[in-house]
Amino acid sequence: MERRTLFPGRLLPALLILPQLLLTFVFFLWPAAQAIWSSAMREDAFGTSTEFVGLDNFADLFADPLYLASIGRTALFCACVTALSMGAALLLAVLADGEIRGRAFYRTMLIWPYAVAPAMAAVLWVLMFHPQIGLVGAWLNRIGIVWDYKLDGTQAMALVILAAAWKQISYNFIFFLAGLQAIPKTIVEAARIDGSRGVHRFRTIVLPLLMPTVYFLLVVNLVYAAFDTFATIYAVNGGGPAQSTQTLVLKVYLDGVVNANIGSSSAQSVVLMAGVIVLCALQFRFLGRKAVT
Amino acid sequence: MAGLRLEGLHKSFGAIEILKGVDLALADGEMLVIVGASGCGKSTLLRLVAGLETPTAGRILIDGRDVTGLDPSARDIAMVFQNYALYPHMSVFDNMAYGLKIRGLPRAAIRAKVDEASALLGLEALLERKPRQLSGGQRQRVAMGRAIVRDPKLFLFDEPLSNLDAKLRVQMRGEIRRLQRRLKVTSLYVTHDQVEAMTLGDRLLVMHQGVPVQLATPTEVFEYPADTYVAGFIGSPAMNLLPGVLGRNGTAVTVAGTEIALAPSRFAAPDGHAVILGIRPEHVVLDPSGMSWPVEIVELLGSEMLVHARRGGEASLTIKIVHGPAMSDVIRVSFPSEHVHLFDQATGLRLTPAGSGVPPS
Numbered sequence: 001m002e003r004r005t006l007f008p009g010r011l012l013p014a015l016l017i018l019p020q021l022l023l024t025f026v027f028f029l030w031p032a033a034q035a036i037w038s039s040a041m042r043e044d045a046f047g048t049s050t051e052f053v054g055l056d057n058f059a060d061l062f063a064d065p066l067y068l069a070s071i072g073r074t075a076l077f078c079a080c081v082t083a084l085s086m087g088a089a090l091l092l093a094v095l096a097d098g099e100i101r102g103r104a105f106y107r108t109m110l111i112w113p114y115a116v117a118p119a120m121a122a123v124l125w126v127l128m129f130h131p132q133i134g135l136v137g138a139w140l141n142r143i144g145i146v147w148d149y150k151l152d153g154t155q156a157m158a159l160v161i162l163a164a165a166w167k168q169i170s171y172n173f174i175f176f177l178a179g180l181q182a183i184p185k186t187i188v189e190a191a192r193i194d195g196s197r198g199v200h201r202f203r204t205i206v207l208p209l210l211m212p213t214v215y216f217l218l219v220v221n222l223v224y225a226a227f228d229t230f231a232t233i234y235a236v237n238g239g240g241p242a243q244s245t246q247t248l249v250l251k252v253y254l255d256g257v258v259n260a261n262i263g264s265s266s267a268q269s270v271v272l273m274a275g276v277i278v279l280c281a282l283q284f285r286f287l288g289r290k291a292v293t
Numbered sequence: 294m295a296g297l298r299l300e301g302l303h304k305s306f307g308a309i310e311i312l313k314g315v316d317l318a319l320a321d322g323e324m325l326v327i328v329g330a331s332g333c334g335k336s337t338l339l340r341l342v343a344g345l346e347t348p349t350a351g352r353i354l355i356d357g358r359d360v361t362g363l364d365p366s367a368r369d370i371a372m373v374f375q376n377y378a379l380y381p382h383m384s385v386f387d388n389m390a391y392g393l394k395i396r397g398l399p400r401a402a403i404r405a406k407v408d409e410a411s412a413l414l415g416l417e418a419l420l421e422r423k424p425r426q427l428s429g430g431q432r433q434r435v436a437m438g439r440a441i442v443r444d445p446k447l448f449l450f451d452e453p454l455s456n457l458d459a460k461l462r463v464q465m466r467g468e469i470r471r472l473q474r475r476l477k478v479t480s481l482y483v484t485h486d487q488v489e490a491m492t493l494g495d496r497l498l499v500m501h502q503g504v505p506v507q508l509a510t511p512t513e514v515f516e517y518p519a520d521t522y523v524a525g526f527i528g529s530p531a532m533n534l535l536p537g538v539l540g541r542n543g544t545a546v547t548v549a550g551t552e553i554a555l556a557p558s559r560f561a562a563p564d565g566h567a568v569i570l571g572i573r574p575e576h577v578v579l580d581p582s583g584m585s586w587p588v589e590i591v592e593l594l595g596s597e598m599l600v601h602a603r604r605g606g607e608a609s610l611t612i613k614i615v616h617g618p619a620m621s622d623v624i625r626v627s628f629p630s631e632h633v634h635l636f637d638q639a640t641g642l643r644l645t646p647a648g649s650g651v652p653p654s
């Protein structure tokens with residue numbers, strides 16, 4: 001049953017949502033406005049004067065091969081993280097959905113990585129893959145594979161993808177498991193009786209019924225990989241070596257905070273904001289699709 | 294088509310024993326209805342036969358072949374579920390064709406079989422629709438169609454009509470019976486609805502708390518219920534069950550302080566034996582010289598009426614009469630002895646007529 005409480009007048013409701021409005025204003029609207037404002041400004045090299053330059057910062061940005069490379073890199077990173085973490089989570093969820101011994105324990109263990117702080121998770125991966133002291137990294141070098149993510153850009157990319165994907169598996173797992181459990185048991189049983197087995201049954205019955213969850217997670221994972229992996233990447237190797245793991249979010253930070261190029265960094269932030277808005281719109285559409293099946 | 298045999302089937306979930314030994318044999322083409330109250334283990338039994346659950350003990354044979362350890366996909370059976378369990382993302386055609394595609398039938402053959410089944414069920418116009426675009430009755434038909442197209446060895450029905458409204462239920466009941474007769478598929482049909490059970494089955498298996506209590510034709514079950522549970526479960530309104538004591542060489546029962554005469558020597562039990570006298574509400578007759586019962590409630594059911602009476606607190610009686618006289622506070626009734634059933638009060642089992650050769654077990 002739905003319960004609705006109506007508050008009389010205008011003052012009380014306004015007062016009640018004020019804290020949320022304040023937070024939104026202080027931490028979102030104000031910085032956003034400031035970013036838009038400073039994206040149209042340019043500081044001189046000494047930081048003594050600023051001038052209004054309109055859309056020049058944006059024009060420079062899209063003419064900059066480094067920025068375009070970062071876009072490509074981010075796209076690759078997002079695609080890999082999403083595919084890897086959704087694939088692994090789906091596999092684990094299918095296994096956990098079955099009748100297995102000790103599945104409560106198994107499920108709990110799978111949810112744990114979500115509670116680990118991103119920087120901690122990154123440190124964990126670094127410790128495992130460190131070329132000299134890491135369990136896996138040192139082993140790779142011992143068996144003859146030259147492994148050093150601090151020198152090799154491709155290896156660095158692989159490592160941050162792994163670390164970022166691992167962090168998101170728990171989240172995906174929870175949603176996939178819930179999605180699988182929402183599929184009526186009798187439908188799967190009917191398919192079994194119809195003679196359908198294993199992978200074929202999964203492909204023709206389970207996966208189609210799981211599609212709303214897949215769509216939803218696709219958007220969530222893309223958003224996560226694009227905007228929420230700063231801490232992970234930064235803690236692994238700060239976007240290096242060279243710019244090999246410098247995704248768009250890292251570049252905003254490095255250009256703006258480290259290199260103090262406020263104008264360009266702000267323009268990049270505005271571009272990212274536009275990206276978030278587009279992805280959110282997509283997400284709402286896909287959430288709307290949930291009702292279809 | 295083929296027969297079905299169940300041998301000593303047991304099923305426990307954890308420490309709870311749900312099925313406590315079921316033995317059953319179905320002849321080729323027979324329709325057997327399993328009836329019992331909710332939770333008595335009917336669905337569990339059906340799911341064991343389907344292979345969706347594994348028995349704790351016992352064997353299942355379809356067509357003489359032991360299928361106890363086989364996956365459902367290898368048993369060549371079809372099942373109609375209570376909630377239909379149609380594939381929501383597939384059209385009606387694809388729902389019916391799914392099992393055939395898996396068997397690798399050529400397209401033309403699939404088309405032909407689905408067309409034949411949909412003609413039989415009046416689904417021709419709906420083949421392109423999705424399940425959510427169908428009414429309850431239509432979904433039910435599609436579920437039937439999906440079962441029919443595969444020509445299975447065995448049909449399993451798990452309360453297929455209980456999600457339909459009353460009128461549709463009566464109609465579909467007739468249709469299922471007609472189809473089953475025509476296709477001559479051995480069928481196991483589970484229901485908690487006694488009317489469905491009485492009208493559908495060649496034979497009836499009444500289950501009570503995981504134990505089969507009577508296996509017989511519907512008429513036999515109605516006329517000679519094996520125990521007080523069956524007596525109370527089959528028939529509506531339920532049979533009156535009055536505790537009493539046998540006397541006068543088995544020719545009389547004392548109920549609520551009044552002696553009721555029985556036909557001579559019909560019941561095999563010593564005098565003084567605690568019994569339960571059973572009589573159906575429609576068999577009680579008004580009799581000015583009969584036993585008197587204070588009336589509690591009178592219910593009018595159109596052309597008939599139900600009179601509920603109670604005597605001495607413990608004994609209550611329901612009477613169904615076609616055209617009642619003006620009701621007084623007390624009615625006088627008698628129990629024609631050809632309609633009286635006697636059960637053992639301790640075990641609940643039927644006391645068989647003496648001289649029939651069958652000892653009360």
Ligand SMILES: Nc1ncnc2c1ncn2[C@@H]1O[C@H](COP(=O)(O)OP(=O)(O)O)[C@@H](O)[C@H]1O
Nearest residue numbers: 306307311329330331332333334335336337338
């Ligand atoms: N998978 C299961 N695990 C534990 N108990 C179950 C399971 N399936 C059924 N039961 C129990 O078995 C009993 C019989 O269930 P069921 O066969 O569905 O009864 P019916 O179909 O006659 O209403 C019920 O008490 C039910 O709670």
Ligand SMILES: [Mg+2]
Nearest residue numbers: 335336337452
């Ligand atoms: Mg049931």
